[in-house]
Every structure is written in structure tokens, then in C-alpha cells.
Amino acid sequence: MSSRIYRASFAGVVVALLVAAFTVGRPDPLPEPKLDPSFDEASAVQFASEFARLNPSRTPGSPGAVTASQWVTERLSDYGLKAHRQAFRARIAGLGERELVNLIAIVPGRSPEAIVVLAHRDNLGISPGANDNASGTGALLELARNVASTSLSHTLVLVSTDGGAFGGIGADALARDPDVLRQIIGGESSIAAVVNLDGLAGAGPPRLLFSGETARTAATALVATAAENIREQAREEPEEPAALSQLVDLAFPFSLYEHAPFVARGIPAITLTTSGVRPPRAQTDTIDGLRGERLGGLGRSAQSLIASLDSAPEVASGTQSYLALGSRFLRGWTIQFLFLMALLPFLATVVDLFARSRRRHVPLLPALRSLRSRLGVWLWAGVVFALFSALGAFPTGTARPINPDSPVVGEWPYVAIIGLCVLSILGWLVARPRLARRVAVGGADELGGYLAALLGLGMIALVVAASNPFALLFILPSLHAWLWLPQIQDRPLPLRIALYAAGFTGPLLLFLSFAGRYDLGVDTLWYLPALVSVGYVPLPHLLATLCWGAVAAQIGALALGRYAPYPAADDRAVRGPIRETIRRIVLISRSRSRARDREEDAKPERLRSVGP
Numbered sequence: 001m002s003s004r005i006y007r008a009s010f011a012g013v014v015v016a017l018l019v020a021a022f023t024v025g026r027p028d029p030l031p032e033p034k035l036d037p038s039f040d041e042a043s044a045v046q047f048a049s050e051f052a053r054l055n056p057s058r059t060p061g062s063p064g065a066v067t068a069s070q071w072v073t074e075r076l077s078d079y080g081l082k083a084h085r086q087a088f089r090a091r092i093a094g095l096g097e098r099e100l101v102n103l104i105a106i107v108p109g110r111s112p113e114a115i116v117v118l119a120h121r122d123n124l125g126i127s128p129g130a131n132d133n134a135s136g137t138g139a140l141l142e143l144a145r146n147v148a149s150t151s152l153s154h155t156l157v158l159v160s161t162d163g164g165a166f167g168g169i170g171a172d173a174l175a176r177d178p179d180v181l182r183q184i185i186g187g188e189s190s191i192a193a194v195v196n197l198d199g200l201a202g203a204g205p206p207r208l209l210f211s212g213e214t215a216r217t218a219a220t221a222l223v224a225t226a227a228e229n230i231r232e233q234a235r236e237e238p239e240e241p242a243a244l245s246q247l248v249d250l251a252f253p254f255s256l257y258e259h260a261p262f263v264a265r266g267i268p269a270i271t272l273t274t275s276g277v278r279p280p281r282a283q284t285d286t287i288d289g290l291r292g293e294r295l296g297g298l299g300r301s302a303q304s305l306i307a308s309l310d311s312a313p314e315v316a317s318g319t320q321s322y323l324a325l326g327s328r329f330l331r332g333w334t335i336q337f338l339f340l341m342a343l344l345p346f347l348a349t350v351v352d353l354f355a356r357s358r359r360r361h362v363p364l365l366p367a368l369r370s371l372r373s374r375l376g377v378w379l380w381a382g383v384v385f386a387l388f389s390a391l392g393a394f395p396t397g398t399a400r401p402i403n404p405d406s407p408v409v410g411e412w413p414y415v416a417i418i419g420l421c422v423l424s425i426l427g428w429l430v431a432r433p434r435l436a437r438r439v440a441v442g443g444a445d446e447l448g449g450y451l452a453a454l455l456g457l458g459m460i461a462l463v464v465a466a467s468n469p470f471a472l473l474f475i476l477p478s479l480h481a482w483l484w485l486p487q488i489q490d491r492p493l494p495l496r497i498a499l500y501a502a503g504f505t506g507p508l509l510l511f512l513s514f515a516g517r518y519d520l521g522v523d524t525l526w527y528l529p530a531l532v533s534v535g536y537v538p539l540p541h542l543l544a545t546l547c548w549g550a551v552a553a554q555i556g557a558l559a560l561g562r563y564a565p566y567p568a569a570d571d572r573a574v575r576g577p578i579r580e581t582i583r584r585i586v587l588i589s590r591s592r593s594r595a596r597d598r599e600e601d602a603k604p605e606r607l608r609s610v611g612p
Helices: 003-009 011-021 041-054 063-078 130-147 169-176 179-185 220-234 243-251 292-311 332-359 365-390 414-434 443-467 469-474 476-482 493-502 505-517 521-533 539-559 577-609
Strands: 084-092 096-107 111-120 154-161 191-197 207-209 269-273 322-325 328-331
Touching: 003 011, 003 332, 011 332, 041 063, 041 130, 041 292, 063 096, 063 130, 063 154, 084 169, 096 130, 096 169, 096 179, 111 130, 111 169, 111 179, 111 292, 130 154, 130 191, 130 292, 154 169, 154 179, 154 292, 191 292, 207 220, 220 269, 220 292, 220 322, 243 322, 243 332, 243 469, 243 505, 269 292, 322 332, 328 332, 332 443, 332 469, 332 476, 365 414, 365 443, 365 521, 365 539, 443 469, 443 476, 443 539, 469 476, 469 505, 476 493, 476 505, 476 539, 493 539, 505 521
Parallel strands: 111 154, 111 191, 191 269
Antiparallel strands: 084 096, 096 154, 207 269, 322 328
């Protein structure tokens, strides 16, 4: 490997860092509204308390959900607002097929362009759900009381969604079907912005959440305007996710809140809350825990934000990719440029290594076949996982995030997991005979093994870069750490193991993000596969992960001194691994059958020998 080419290629990384430094921007909030908000804190708290007390269990499709829907409909009717129903069915992980209903109230404006305010009314049924989300429902009703007779420039749409506690199912249904609003409002209506109210009465500080389900976030003007209104009305500095957390959310788009489905479709949307990226704990969400001052402060902030959006000549439209850094922001394209430039040293060095290996006639085909066999094992594990999911052994449902408080997360399907592990190990045992190291392996064969793995790693990185350059965050550590392993193959084993382990920094970052930010802990080991089983993780991302696992397995075998190239045709058994495995199973079955027959034949002899 040429270290000179590797170092020279880092010039692009330096250029990318300079570009990023000189393109840091400052967002401009929309003009402040002319009228002070008239949001009544006491009324909102009363709405929230009464709603949670009368409707403590509001699980979608349950009788409690029906009464909660009727209660909200009656309160909207008190202010002269008709609640239009958007009914739909969804399969919820852990619950099965359920009927859900979104309630949509319209306050007409001079323009059909709509500002949408959301608050989900359902809960897990574990507690009254006073903060999550009777508080949001109370704020929504208080906003309805204030704007019912107000003259607006934009059409205001108030939506009480269903399924919000189960990954934003109701918001996703509304975002997927914009014709619902067009039919209700009439004309060529469109959504200008979305404000989601969720967990407004908790003990935590005001927070702004704006990441989506793609590598996009709400427009900077909307976020800046919301932050400014919170400062003015709640008298506190709103918290936002840390820069690293935002970067992880761009690399692995994920959110438990209902603004995310709209951001994924290019509609600017944010969530106002007193919770973090994880909604309030359902087990302790009681009416006594409601904080009226928090609900009042964020309620006034939401009303002021709506007024700013309504009075602006042009609402902050569209979505962007960026990192919010306090009062400034770093544009997303500069981060993508940086990651792509960080990819160049690896690619240039691997191409040079490939050229050198070809000139030295390093055998590459046996190494590629070894990598193919390992990939077959990982794909086999993926197929078994898909089969178990199809049979219902793993959670299935609408492709939405799973609530961390859901029993689906805490109750691991141990039998199915053990079955998956056993079948995966059997797949490895089938492939192992042609991957086992029986004789000493020369340096040329080891170099070929490394080259095949690095070429595969480069292909994975290019595919990831084409789909979501931010996701290179999880792959770049393995690219640069494992690239140096051929250079230290003759060094002590602990050093090789340490460098090999450094390549897992990217996946470890994702694991720690879910374990810490979402307070999942060890349950992260099951939560991430559960996201795959419900279809939230796209198939291309799953395939890229399986391919990366195969590469990591070959690199690990090399680092530990256990690698062997795929045997030549003359050195292989007559039968392939699968045929040989079947043959062994048949021979073992026949042997056991013959043993049983001999035992049966021997029984009369034993009986005669003990007779009278």
C-alpha cells in the first residue's frame, strides 16, 4: 500500500473543511406577529386534565379511542368547527389490524395554502397519557377557541391524529394522502408548514425537534422563527439536538414524532415539546405531573409561531439538509462534500493496491470466492430473518417507528431469536469446510484476501454514497482503519485486533445513539432488528449492512490469522458444501435408523435370556 498516495489524497479533505468553515450561515426568522398571543393557560390545562381523566385508555381501535374521538369532536363543535373524519386501517406492531381516525377541522383563510397544527390524542393505554398527549390535545383545542372567529391570510388546519403514540401513523396517513385536505378545503390547496404539539406539559425545558425520515430537515427560517417565539413567549432558550445527534439523524433518518412524515415529503415541519427525542415515559405520565406553566409557555409560542407564519409574505417553504449550531447553521452539502472527500484517500489507495497486486500476480479470485461464501452466509441469515418475520415470529406492521415503551420492545421473542441464531450458525457450518485454514497461508494469499475485502468495502461505500452520503458516517471508520491492516500483518496480534475493532466505531455510534438518546440500553440489540422486521429500514440499507458484515468477517479472519483462500478445484471435495451437508445428514439418519433396528432385533434375545 502506498502511504504517499493516501496522504496526498487528504488534500481534498482539507479543501472540504475550508469550504465548510466559510459557508456557515445565520438563519433569518420570519417577522414577529403584530398581536400578542391570547392563549389561555388555565383553559388548556383544564382541557388536558379533563381529556386524560375521561379517556385514560385511548389505544387505536379500542372503545376508549372512540370516546376520545367523540370528546374532541364535541369540543371543536363548541367553537363552531366541524371535525372531518379521515378513517383508515393500519397494522400496528403488537396490536394487529386496527381502525384509526384523524379528525380535521378547518379555519378558512384568504388563501387555500394551509398551515397545519397537529396533536395526537391516542396513547399506549398504560397510563392516562396526560402529558403525551393530552397536553397537546388541550393546546390544540385552546388554539381552536382563539382562531375560530379570526380573520387569517392562510387556511389553518387543526388535526387531532390517531396512532401518534405508535410511530406517527396518523400523521403519515395524512402526509401520504394530500387529496384529503384538497377535498375538505377545496381548490388547489397545499401545505405551507406543519407545527406538531406533543408533550407540552412536562418538567423538561422547551425543545425543538426538526429531523425527518429522510436526510432532510425543516427549513432554517421555520426553525429560527419557532426558536425566537419560544424565547419571547416561554422566556427560555429552546434546546435543540446536539450537532452529533443531528448528524446521526441525517445518516440514519429516524424520529418518533409526527412532524417527520411531512419533512420526508418536502414539507417544512417541526415539533414543540418538553421531552427529548423520546416521548415521555408512558408508565409515569399522570395528570398530577402536568406542568401548567410549561403548557402555557409553549402554547403561546405555538400561537405566536402560527401568527408569524400567517402574516409572512412568503412562508418558509421546503426542506433542507444542515446542522443547527445555535444561532448559526452548517449547510448539509458541505458535510456531504467532506464525507465524499474523506472517501477519496481510501479509493485511491485501494486502486493503487489493486494495480500493484496485478503486476505481482497476487491471486485474487480465490479471495473473492471466500468473500462470496461469507456473503452467502450473511444473506442466508437475512433470508431466515425475513422468513421468521413473514411467519409472525418477529413484529410486523405498518412501516413506522416502534414506541420504545411498547411491549414489542421489552418482550424479546427469545425462541425466534435462538432459532435465527441456530439456523445462521448452521449456514456457517455448511460454508466453513471451504473457508477453514488447514495449511500455512503465504503473504500473497493474505494480501489477496485483504484486497478482495477492501474492494468489496469500496463498492459498499460507493452505493451508500449514492443513496445517502451522510450514511458514510458509519462506514468511514472501517474504510480507513482496515486499510492499514495489510501494513501491520506481521505486528503483534493485540495491535491488529485494536485496529480491526476501530473499524466498528461507525456501527457502535449508531448503537450508542439509540441506547443513550432513546434510553433503550441493551434493548437496542432487539429494537434495531425490530425496525427491520416492520419494514421501516429500507431493503437496500439492509443489504448494504449484510454485505458490510461479510467484509468484516473476512477482514476479521485475516487479522486473527484464521483466513484461508477458497481452495482450488483440485483441492475441493467432489461434492459442494450444500450437497455434502445433505449427504452427511442422510448418512447420520441412516446410521441412527440401523442402530434402532438392531436394538429392536436384540429385544427378543434379551427377553428369552431373562425368562423362567
